[in-house]
Amino acid sequence: MIGVTCVLALLTWLLLNGLNFNSVRYDRQLQALGDFTRFERAMTREVLTARVGLSRNYDKLVQMTDAYDDALTRLRETPGLNAEETRAIDVLSARALRQEDLVERFKSRNALLQNSFAYFGLFSDKLAESDQRALVTAASALAAAMLRLTLDTSDVVARQVQGRLEELALVQTPPQDMDSVRALLMHGEMLHDLLPDIDTIVKTLVAESNNREQDAVLALITRRQLASRASARRVRLLQFMTSLLLLCGVVYFGLLLHRRAVTLRRRAAFEHVMAGISMRFIDSSRERITADVETALQQLAGCIGADRAYFVGATGTTTSTYRWSRDGIAFEPGWPDRALSLAPRFDSGEGGIVYIPKVKAAHPDDTMNLLEDAGVGGWLCVTAVRGHRDEILGFDTVPAGALAYWSEVSLFRMAFDAIGNAIRRVRLEGEKERLQASLQQARRMETLGTFASGIAHNFNNIVGAILGYAEIAEARIRSGGRPAGSLAEIRRAGERARELVEQILGFGRRGEGRRERVCVRTLIDETRSLLAASLPSHVQFEVNESAEEATVMGEPAQLQQVI
Structure with a gap:
C-alpha cells in the first residue's frame, strides 16, 4: 500500500510539473509588457499629434496614459516574480513615471501654446491691416520668424524671433494699434519661450520611448520561460521514462500473472486427471x-x-x-x-x-x-x-x-501414491482372497473330517462285527483247509479296515497316527493280495521286487494307501 501511494504521489508530481502552469504566468507577463510598449508608443504618437495641432483635446491621450498605467500594474502584480525581475520592473516604472510627467508638462504647455498661437494669429492679422507700413512690415517679419520657430526651435531661430520682437517693440505705433501690438508682443514672447520648451519635452519623450528597459524585462521573462519549458521538458521526459518503467512493470506482472494462470490451469487440469484416476482406482x-x-x-x-x-x-x-x-x-x-x-x-x-x-x-x-x-x-x-x-x-x-x-512436478507424487496404493490394494485384496479360499478349504476339510469321523465310528462297528464273526467261524472249522484260509483273509482284511478306520478317525482328530517298523516286502505282498481280490478278472497285476530287504518307520495303513 505504501508503494502504491508513493507511485501515485510521484505521478501526480510529474503531472503537475509536466503541465507547466507557469506558461500562463509568462504569457500574462508578455502580454502586459507588450501592452506597455504599445500604449507607450501610442501615447508618444498622440503627443506628436497634439504638437502639430491635429488633436483638439487630450481625451485619447488620457485613455492611453491610463492603459499605460494599467499594463505596468499588471506587469508588477504578476505572481512569482524574482528579485531580478522586480528590479527590472522598478526601472521600467521609474521611466514610466518620467514619461507621464513629461506628458503632463506637455499637455499644460501645449494648451498655452495653442492658445498663444490663436491670439498671435489674430493680432498678426489685425496689424497686417494697419495703415502704418513700418508696423505691418515688423509684424509680418515677426510672423515669418515665428513660423520658422515652429519648425526649428534652435537657438539661432529663437534669437531671430527675439530680434523681431524687439524691432516690433521699437516701431512707432498709432494709438489705435497699441493694444494689438502689446498683445502680439506678449503672445510672441510666450511662444518664444513655449516652443523650445515643448520641443524639448517632445524630444525627451521620444528619446525616453526606447525599448531598452522593456528588452531587459523581456529578456528576464524569456529566460525564465525557456528555463521553465526546459524543466517541463525534463519532467515530461522523466514522466515518459517513469511511464515506460510502469508499463514494463505492468507487462512483467502481467506475464507473471499469465504464467501463474497457466500454472493454475495446468494444476487444475492435473488435479482433474488425478481425480479421474483416483475414481477409476476405487x-x-x-x-x-x-x-x-x-x-x-x-x-x-x-x-x-x-x-x-x-x-x-x-x-x-x-x-x-x-x-x-x-x-x-x-x-x-x-x-x-x-x-x-x-x-x-x-x-x-x-x-x-x-x-x-x-x-x-x-x-x-x-x-x-x-x-x-x-x-x-x-x-x-x-x-x-x-x-x-x-x-x-x-x-x-x-x-x-x-x-x-x-514447475509443479511435485504433483506427480500424488500420482505415484495413487498408483502405488492401488496396486498394493489390489495385491492385498488378491492375498485376502487367497487366504479366504484357504480358510474355506480348511473349513471344508474340517467338516469332511467331522463327517468322516462319524462314518468311521459306524464303519468301525461293522468291521468289529465282521472280525468277531470271522473269529467265531474260524474257531468252529478245521484249520489248514480252504475255508480256514478264506476266513484268515477275511480277518486280515478286517484288521486292515480297522486300521483304515483308525486313520480316518486320526484325520478327523488331526493327530498323528501310531508308527512302527514295517517290512516293505511284507507290506507289498499284503497289498497285492488285497488288490488282486478287488481287481476285475481282465486286469493283470504285476509287482517287480528287489532282492534287498527294506524296513521303514510308519503307519502300516497309511503306507498301504500310498502303495
Whole structure:
C-alpha cells in the first residue's frame, strides 16, 4: 500500500510539473509588457499629434496614459516574480513615471501654446491691416520668424524671433494699434519661450520611448520561460521514462500473472486427471488393474509431453512392471526394469523426485550415459520418500525432444501414491482372497473330517462285527483247509479296515497316527493280495521286487494307501 501511494504521489508530481502552469504566468507577463510598449508608443504618437495641432483635446491621450498605467500594474502584480525581475520592473516604472510627467508638462504647455498661437494669429492679422507700413512690415517679419520657430526651435531661430520682437517693440505705433501690438508682443514672447520648451519635452519623450528597459524585462521573462519549458521538458521526459518503467512493470506482472494462470490451469487440469484416476482406482479389480494403470500412465504422460511412462514395483523377488508408450515408440531392452536400480544413483532431493528436462552426458563416466543408452531424452522419476523404496514412477521422452518444463512436478507424487496404493490394494485384496479360499478349504476339510469321523465310528462297528464273526467261524472249522484260509483273509482284511478306520478317525482328530517298523516286502505282498481280490478278472497285476530287504518307520495303513 505504501508503494502504491508513493507511485501515485510521484505521478501526480510529474503531472503537475509536466503541465507547466507557469506558461500562463509568462504569457500574462508578455502580454502586459507588450501592452506597455504599445500604449507607450501610442501615447508618444498622440503627443506628436497634439504638437502639430491635429488633436483638439487630450481625451485619447488620457485613455492611453491610463492603459499605460494599467499594463505596468499588471506587469508588477504578476505572481512569482524574482528579485531580478522586480528590479527590472522598478526601472521600467521609474521611466514610466518620467514619461507621464513629461506628458503632463506637455499637455499644460501645449494648451498655452495653442492658445498663444490663436491670439498671435489674430493680432498678426489685425496689424497686417494697419495703415502704418513700418508696423505691418515688423509684424509680418515677426510672423515669418515665428513660423520658422515652429519648425526649428534652435537657438539661432529663437534669437531671430527675439530680434523681431524687439524691432516690433521699437516701431512707432498709432494709438489705435497699441493694444494689438502689446498683445502680439506678449503672445510672441510666450511662444518664444513655449516652443523650445515643448520641443524639448517632445524630444525627451521620444528619446525616453526606447525599448531598452522593456528588452531587459523581456529578456528576464524569456529566460525564465525557456528555463521553465526546459524543466517541463525534463519532467515530461522523466514522466515518459517513469511511464515506460510502469508499463514494463505492468507487462512483467502481467506475464507473471499469465504464467501463474497457466500454472493454475495446468494444476487444475492435473488435479482433474488425478481425480479421474483416483475414481477409476476405487473400483479397480485384479483383472482391470493393468489396464487402469496403463490408462493412468497415458493421461499423466500427456500432462508433460512424455513419450513413455511406466510404474515399476518389486515385491520380494517378483517385479511388477506397468508401461505405456506412444505409437511407434518402443522401450529399449531391459528398460524400464533397470530404472528401479538406476534411480538411487541420481540426486532426488527431499521430494524424492529426479527431474532431468534434457538428458546430456558431460563426460564418458557420467551416469547420464545410462539414460542415453536407454533412449531417454528427458526423464522424470518419482521415488518413494519413505517406505516402499522398491517402487518408481517414470516418464521418458525419446532423444528427439526434451521433457516439457513444469514447475509443479511435485504433483506427480500424488500420482505415484495413487498408483502405488492401488496396486498394493489390489495385491492385498488378491492375498485376502487367497487366504479366504484357504480358510474355506480348511473349513471344508474340517467338516469332511467331522463327517468322516462319524462314518468311521459306524464303519468301525461293522468291521468289529465282521472280525468277531470271522473269529467265531474260524474257531468252529478245521484249520489248514480252504475255508480256514478264506476266513484268515477275511480277518486280515478286517484288521486292515480297522486300521483304515483308525486313520480316518486320526484325520478327523488331526493327530498323528501310531508308527512302527514295517517290512516293505511284507507290506507289498499284503497289498497285492488285497488288490488282486478287488481287481476285475481282465486286469493283470504285476509287482517287480528287489532282492534287498527294506524296513521303514510308519503307519502300516497309511503306507498301504500310498502303495
